[in-house]
Amino acid sequence: MDVELKNIQKWFGKVHANDGISLTISSGTIQGILGENGAGKSTLMKILSGFYSADSGEILLNGKKVTIQSPADSVRHGIGMLHQDPLDFPPLKVLDNLIVGSPCEVFPDKKRILKEINAIQDQFGFHISPDAYVDRLTVGERQQMEIIRLLWLGAEVLILDEPTTGISAQQKERLFETVVKLASQGKAIIFVSHKLEEVERLCHQVAVFRQGKNVGEAKPPYDTNLLVEMMFGKKITRPPKICEEQDQDNFQISDLSIDDARIYIKDVSFNFKRGEVIGLAGMEGSGQALILRALAGIVRPTGGHIWMKQPDEKDLDLVGLHYFDFREHGISFLPASRLEEGLISGLTLTEHFVLAEKQDGFFIRNQEIAALAEKRIGDFNIKGTPLTQVEALSGGNQQRAELALMRSPLRMLLLENPTRGLDIESTMYIWGKLKQRCKEGASIMFISSDLDEVMQYSDRIIVFFGGKVSEPYDATRMNIDQLGQLIGGKGWS
Numbered sequence: 468m469d470v471e472l473k474n475i476q477k478w479f480g481k482v483h484a485n486d487g488i489s490l491t492i493s494s495g496t497i498q499g500i501l502g503e504n505g506a507g508k509s510t511l512m513k514i515l516s517g518f519y520s521a522d523s524g525e526i527l528l529n530g531k532k533v534t535i536q537s538p539a540d541s542v543r544h545g546i547g548m549l550h551q552d553p554l555d556f557p558p559l560k561v562l563d564n565l566i567v568g569s570p571c572e573v574f575p576d577k578k579r580i581l582k583e584i585n586a587i588q589d590q591f592g593f594h595i596s597p598d599a600y601v602d603r604l605t606v607g608e609r610q611q612m613e614i615i616r617l618l619w620l621g622a623e624v625l626i627l628d629e630p631t632t633g634i635s636a637q638q639k640e641r642l643f644e645t646v647v648k649l650a651s652q653g654k655a656i657i658f659v660s661h662k663l664e665e666v667e668r669l670c671h672q673v674a675v676f677r678q679g680k681n682v683g684e685a686k687p688p689y690d691t692n693l694l695v696e697m698m699f700g701k702k703i704t705r706p707p708k709i710c711e712e713q714d715q716d717n718f719q720i721s722d723l724s725i726d727d728a729r730i731y732i733k734d735v736s737f738n739f740k741r742g743e744v745i746g747l748a749g750m751e752g753s754g755q756a757l758i759l760r761a762l763a764g765i766v767r768p769t770g771g772h773i774w775m776k777q778p779d780e781k782d783l784d785l786v787g788l789h790y791f792d793f794r795e796h797g798i799s800f801l802p803a804s805r806l807e808e809g810l811i812s813g814l815t816l817t818e819h820f821v822l823a824e825k826q827d828g829f830f831i832r833n834q835e836i837a838a839l840a841e842k843r844i845g846d847f848n849i850k851g852t853p854l855t856q857v858e859a860l861s862g863g864n865q866q867r868a869e870l871a872l873m874r875s876p877l878r879m880l881l882l883e884n885p886t887r888g889l890d891i892e893s894t895m896y897i898w899g900k901l902k903q904r905c906k907e908g909a910s911i912m913f914i915s916s917d918l919d920e921v922m923q924y925s926d927r928i929i930v931f932f933g934g935k936v937s938e939p940y941d942a943t944r945m946n947i948d949q950l951g952q953l954i955g956g957k958g959w960s
Contacts, residue, residue: 468494468529468545468623468655470515475524477510479859482850484510485521486679494623497646497656499670501663503698503890504863505850506676508659509551512626515657516548517541528624547617548626551862551888552806553609557602564601565616580619587615591645605751606803607638614645625649626657629862631665632887634916636954637750643669661698661863661890663691695891703891708923713740716776717878717910718762723771725757730934732757735771737929737939739879742905745912745939746921749931749954755914756883758936762912763800763881764793775878797878801869803887803914809869810857816840816868817853823872843871848896862888870897877904882913886920898924918947918954932956 470492477485485507492498502508513519515526517538526533528544535541541548555564565584566575581597588595593611601609610630617625627646631639646669650656660666666673667689674684675697683697695703718739725732732754739745747755760766762773764785773785775796785793802808810819817840824839840853847867851860857868866888873880880901886894901911901924915921921928927939930953937953952958 470624470655471527472511472515473525473527475511475514476522477514477519478522483679485514488681490674490681492655492657494655495650495653496671497650497658497669499666499673500657500659500676501661501666501673501694501698502676503661504893505861507679508676509628509861512548512628512657512659515541516546516626542620542622545621545623546626547620547622547624549610549613549617549628549630551629551632552804553606553613555601555609555613559601560597561595561599561601561612562597564612565619569620584615584619587618591648592641607634607751610634610642624655624657626659628659629888631660631662632884634751636916636918663694667691698890699892705895713743713926715741717741718776719774719782721772721774723761723773724769725761725766726769727757730754730757732934732936735936739910741908741910743910744905744924744926746925746928746942747912747914747931748918748921748928748950753931754934754936755931759881759883759912759914762879763798764788764790765800797876798881799873799877800881801873801883801885803883805862805865805869806858810865812858813856815854815856816844816849816851819857819868819872823874825874847871847900863890863893867897870900876907877909880904880909880911882911884915885913918950922947922950930954932959935959
């Protein structure tokens with residue numbers, strides 16, 4: 468199916484999110500859309516998929532003008548969208564999630580549906596049990612489930628909005644294989660991303676958005692420097708790697724064991740210096756998320772100790788304490804699932820800042836809170852106002868909002884994909900903020916599916932594979948190939 472967007476205009480109050488955007492996507496092609504956070508990429512895709520209505524402009528499918536007023540309309544027209552954050556029902560089973568919202572009869576024929584779904588899985592090499600509960604799936608598996616649903620509903624145009632955010636390198640490869648196969652079958656694929664290397668590798672053509680406009684298009688061979696300059700209106704240079712002085716232990720982890728339904732981690736020990744950044748690398752589900760949550764007080768270990776170093780007092784063992792005790796001792800956790808765990812839909816940025824701060828008395832001092840909200844929005848360059856509800860923010864701006872909620876001072880920051888959904892400039896900006904915390908004496912531990920990010924910002928790296936946990940490696944003595952081998956299970960003693 469050929470798709471044509473003509474002069475699409477969309478305003479949100481004073482923000483001109485889409486400013487006369489025109490774009491043509493032919494069937495059988497993979498159309499890349501690049502742009503910085505807030506450039507209007509997701510807004511345009513939500514207009515095409517029926518979540519928003521354009522203020523003006525036209526949508527043509529195979530040359531015929533159509534009106535799309537809801538997601539159900541877009542599905543009827545053969546358009547499906549895979550969102551940054553999965554839109555599913557975690558308490559339900561996979562099969563029930565696939566059926567929900569489909570134009571089935573009152574009593575759906577589950578045997579027939581199961582047969583059709585399994586045929587799609589066989590075609591693309593997916594292996595998701597229809598009886599599995601969605602809340603037990605990884606992000607990559609939830610993506611596969613949504614692709615199955617869209618194909619089962621007859622989608623001829625698939626929109627993938629930042630699809631590689633938060634998934635492992637192996638899952639990314641499987642996703643790319645699927646996308647290429649779908650395009651070869653004649654489907655039109657729209658691949659929205661801020662990651663240049665992915666777009667250059669995968670897409671037949673690229674459109675670049677900046678400040679709500681389509682500022683240019685390109686085809687292979689791509690000029691990376693030109694694409695970056697089109698995205699930001701200037702050249703971007705990655706700063707050199709800088710390590711803070713690390714001469715004092717901040718935490719001592721000894722013989723930590725965690726028993727989960729999926730995996731068992733045994734006898735993990737390492738020290739954690741003030742100002743140090745430790746990156747956790749491994750395939751999704753290898754145990755790194757469990758360690759992070761145990762250090763945050765969310766998952767209770769089955770054995771071992773988390774010693775917080777106190778120079779003038781006896782070291783404090785945090786194991787067994789409540790999550791709120793961890794917070795009071797300066798440990799902050801940033802989850803990957805923004806709207807499920809990190810933020811509260813329906814509340815404004817100001818209300819989030821009120822909830823995140825330590826409470827002093829029974830009454831909210833409105834002037835102080837208003838000033839705090841303005842400062843945090845400015846400090847983290849959030850494209851929103853104090854009264855903006857968090858679900859109205861773009862994915863990248865939701866990520867900035869999560870980071871802006873962290874208290875000061877802090878002893879340890881635990882971060883799941885801290886630059887998830889952020890463009891190059893924003894990633895550098897956020898890491899500048901995080902490194903400032905290191906200068907103040909905080910330790911940082913983070914998970915990232917982007918191995919370049921792990922190598923660039925880590926002082927030491929801990930690798931996970933099937934519950935096995937490595938000793939911390941000096942990041943300056945590793946390269947991407949060595950790290951990839953370890954993640955894949957090779958090179959372990």
